[in-house]
Each structure stands twice: as C-alpha cells, then as structure tokens.
Amino acid sequence: MLFWVIAALLTLGASLAVLLPLAGRSAVRAADGAHDLEVYRDQLAELDRDAGRGLIQPAEAGEARAEIARRILKAGKAAAAGSVGLGGGSTRALGVAAVLAVPLVSWGIYTAIGSPDLPSQPLAARLEKNPADATVDELVARAEAHLAANPQDGRGWDVLAPIYARLGRFDEAVTAYSNAIRLDGASAGRESGLGEALAGVAGGMVTAEAQAAFSRALQLEPGQPKARFFLASALAQEGKVAEALEAWQAMMITLPPDSPWRGAVAQAVQEANSRLAAAGNEAPPGPTQQEIDAVASMSAEDRTAMIEQMVAGLDERLRENPRDLEGWQRLVRSYHVLGRGDEARDALKRGTAALGQDSAEGRQLAEFSTSLGLTAAE
Structure with a gap:
C-alpha cells in the first residue's frame, strides 16, 4: 500500500508541475498585452503634447503617430490570440487531457504486466537465503560482504578469485588471488590463477608479470597444465x-x-601449424595423432615410463651430438615438466658449455631456460 501512496504523490506532483504553467499561460499573456497597450497609449499622449508645443514637426509627428498605432494594433491582436490559445477553451482541455493520460496509461500497463504485489527483496534478506537457492551474483555479494568484514580470510579470497575470473572481472580476480597468496601462501593453483587473471587484464596478452606467476606455478608443481599452456602462448x-x-x-x-586442457592444446597446435605453413616455415617434428591417441590410452605408469625413455634417448643423442640448440631446449623442458629439476639444470649447464656461453645459441638456451624459471646458478 505504501508503494501506491508514494507513486500517487509523485504522479500528482509531476502532473501539477506541467498543468500549472499550462493553465496560467493565458493570464500571463493577457497581462503582458494589457501592459504593452498602456505603454503605447502613454507614448501617443506624450507625442500629442510635444506636437502641440511645437517641439516636433507635423510631418515627423505624423510618422511617429502611425508607428505607435501599428504597435497598438499588433499588441491588441497578440492579446486576442492569447485569450483563445493554450490557456483557454478546447485547446487547454486537450493539453490537460494529454498530461493526465500519461500516468493513467502507465499505471494501467503496470497493473496489467507488472508485479505490484511482489514483496520487496532487500539485499540483506537475499544474502540470508539458502546458498542452493541463490544466484551467482547473490553468492558473490555474500562473499564480498563477508570479506569486507573479514579481510584477513585467505580462504575466502581463494574461493572468490576464480569466480571473479569466470565472470570476466579480472582486476578483482588479481586482487583476490594476490590476497590469497599473501594470507595463505603460494600454491601452483593460486599462482597460475593469478597469471591467468593478469593476462585477462591485458586483454589476453601474457605479460612479463603473468609469465613470472606461471613460472612460479611450475616451480611449485612441474607440469601444471595452465601454466604450461600460457607460457607456450607467450612464446607464440x-x-x-x-x-x-x-x-x-x-x-x-x-x-x-x-x-x-586437451581440446585447448589441440586447437593451439593446429593454429600454430597453420601460422608456420602460412609463413613458409617447416613445423618441428612432433607426435602424430595416432601416437598421441596411443599415449592417451596408456595407464599413467606406462605413459610415464614411455616419456622417461624418450627423454633418456634424447639425452643420450645430445651427448653424442651436442651442437643442437633445439635438442637442448627440448631436454631442459622435458626434465622440467617431469619435475626433475636437478637433471634440468644439469642439462642447461651441459648445453651451455656445448653451445658456448657467449655464443648466440648459448644465450638463446639461457633465455629459454629463464622463461621456465630455471637458471644454471640454481
């Protein structure tokens, strides 16, 4: 009921604000016209007095008298038009009807399609709803209210951060991930999430700050898929x-x-092959689709054993033919992905020595290893 009372008062106020000037316009015009006529009559009387005293020549007095007469006629016509214009008769009634029709029509439409009997839903009441019945926005609002009162709740920031990222609110996701890392410590998931949020802020570009976050994630969890995918994207x-x-x-x-991640990686491989073909470059040899499918069908133990055998074969080949920059890069990355940091650093040292520390290839190998978070000094 209170809603309707407030709505009626607002409608009445808005209608009066339009109707009062409309109704009073004729009176204002009539008063203005009467004032102009009085002024012109005074001017005409003064002109006659000056002409009688000989202050104005008869010819000049005649011209002035004719001009004042024209103004009197014009003012009289304007006053007559105002008396039958917007302020009076059927025209005024039409204006009033048009103004009143707006609230009447709008109220009728709202009554037909609106929900005037729907109870109010204040934010506090919505935040107290069962989480299973709440929308995503309500859950986010509830988490934000909780964190505003408990800013040192690292678990709360950790839960809210990926939700912000999925909603595309990357600036807030960066803040949430940073707070979670500051309060509860770094983890591969938090660091890779921070890197993804930083890339989102940059419009999808993997910035140096994002690369640093992904590298930290790989140091905490070698093989972390999100970090590996985005670091490869940075290379592209x-x-x-x-x-x-x-x-x-x-x-x-x-x-x-x-x-x-298999779908995203397969698409990235296809796009990279297309880019290399368009540029006239030969793609580096990689596993065929049959080999990938065969590996995917293996058990985790068999897959790990096969990968380690491949890496061992690559290591042996590089010992025999060490002047192979791409081979050393593959070996360093392979050991790093397998979580064998000591072997990765040893491969980096051997590769740098074989290629020459001050050579262009040696510097490329060092830069490549640094992008993975590895240095020969570690």
Whole structure:
C-alpha cells in the first residue's frame, strides 16, 4: 500500500508541475498585452503634447503617430490570440487531457504486466537465503560482504578469485588471488590463477608479470597444465611459433586422457601449424595423432615410463651430438615438466658449455631456460 501512496504523490506532483504553467499561460499573456497597450497609449499622449508645443514637426509627428498605432494594433491582436490559445477553451482541455493520460496509461500497463504485489527483496534478506537457492551474483555479494568484514580470510579470497575470473572481472580476480597468496601462501593453483587473471587484464596478452606467476606455478608443481599452456602462448605471442608448437606438442603427450586442457592444446597446435605453413616455415617434428591417441590410452605408469625413455634417448643423442640448440631446449623442458629439476639444470649447464656461453645459441638456451624459471646458478 505504501508503494501506491508514494507513486500517487509523485504522479500528482509531476502532473501539477506541467498543468500549472499550462493553465496560467493565458493570464500571463493577457497581462503582458494589457501592459504593452498602456505603454503605447502613454507614448501617443506624450507625442500629442510635444506636437502641440511645437517641439516636433507635423510631418515627423505624423510618422511617429502611425508607428505607435501599428504597435497598438499588433499588441491588441497578440492579446486576442492569447485569450483563445493554450490557456483557454478546447485547446487547454486537450493539453490537460494529454498530461493526465500519461500516468493513467502507465499505471494501467503496470497493473496489467507488472508485479505490484511482489514483496520487496532487500539485499540483506537475499544474502540470508539458502546458498542452493541463490544466484551467482547473490553468492558473490555474500562473499564480498563477508570479506569486507573479514579481510584477513585467505580462504575466502581463494574461493572468490576464480569466480571473479569466470565472470570476466579480472582486476578483482588479481586482487583476490594476490590476497590469497599473501594470507595463505603460494600454491601452483593460486599462482597460475593469478597469471591467468593478469593476462585477462591485458586483454589476453601474457605479460612479463603473468609469465613470472606461471613460472612460479611450475616451480611449485612441474607440469601444471595452465601454466604450461600460457607460457607456450607467450612464446607464440613473441613470434616464437615453432617453440610454442613444440611446447604444446610435448604437453599433449603428457596430458591424461580426461584432461580438460586437451581440446585447448589441440586447437593451439593446429593454429600454430597453420601460422608456420602460412609463413613458409617447416613445423618441428612432433607426435602424430595416432601416437598421441596411443599415449592417451596408456595407464599413467606406462605413459610415464614411455616419456622417461624418450627423454633418456634424447639425452643420450645430445651427448653424442651436442651442437643442437633445439635438442637442448627440448631436454631442459622435458626434465622440467617431469619435475626433475636437478637433471634440468644439469642439462642447461651441459648445453651451455656445448653451445658456448657467449655464443648466440648459448644465450638463446639461457633465455629459454629463464622463461621456465630455471637458471644454471640454481
């Protein structure tokens, strides 16, 4: 009931604000016309007095008298038009009806299609709803209210951060992930989530700050799929499409069959092959689809054993033919993905010594290893 009372008062106020000036316009015009006529009559009387005293020549007095007469006639016509214009008769009634029709029609439409009897839903009441019955926005609002009162709740920030990322609110996701890391410590999931949010803020570009977060994630969990995927994307963004393709191919082999990243990696491999073909470059040798399918059908133990055998074969080949930059890059990455940090650093040292620390290839190997979070000094 209170809603209707407030609505009626607002409607009445808005209608009066339009009707009162409309109704009073004729009176204002009539008063203005009467004032003008009085002024012109005074001017005419003064002109006659000056002409009688000889202050104005008869010819000039006649011209002035004719001009004042024309103004008197014009003012009289304007006053007559105002008396039958907007302020009076059927025209005024039409204006009043038009103004009153607006609230009447709008109220009628609202009554027909609106929900005037729907109870109010204040934010506090909605936040107290059962979480199972709440919308995503209500759950986010509830979490934000909780964190506003408890800003040191790292678990709360950890829960809210990926929700922000899924909603596309990347700036807030960066803040939430940073708070979760600050309060509850770094983890591979938090660091990779932070990197993804930073990339989202940059419009999808994997910035240096995002790469640092992904590298920290790989240090905490070698083989972390999100970090590996985005670091390969960073290589592609830098124009190192062949290296990115190789990283995605290696990732495809190691992913389990039910990994949600398989589709994204397969698409990235296809796009990288297309880019290399368009540029006239030959794609680096990689596993065929049959080989990938065969690996995916293996058990985790068999897949790990096969990968380690491949890495051991690559290591042995590089010992015999060490002047192979791409081979050393594959070996360093393979050991790093397998979580064998000591072997990765040893491969980096051997590769740097074989290629020459001050050579262009040696510097490329060092830069590549740094992108994975590895240095020979570790």
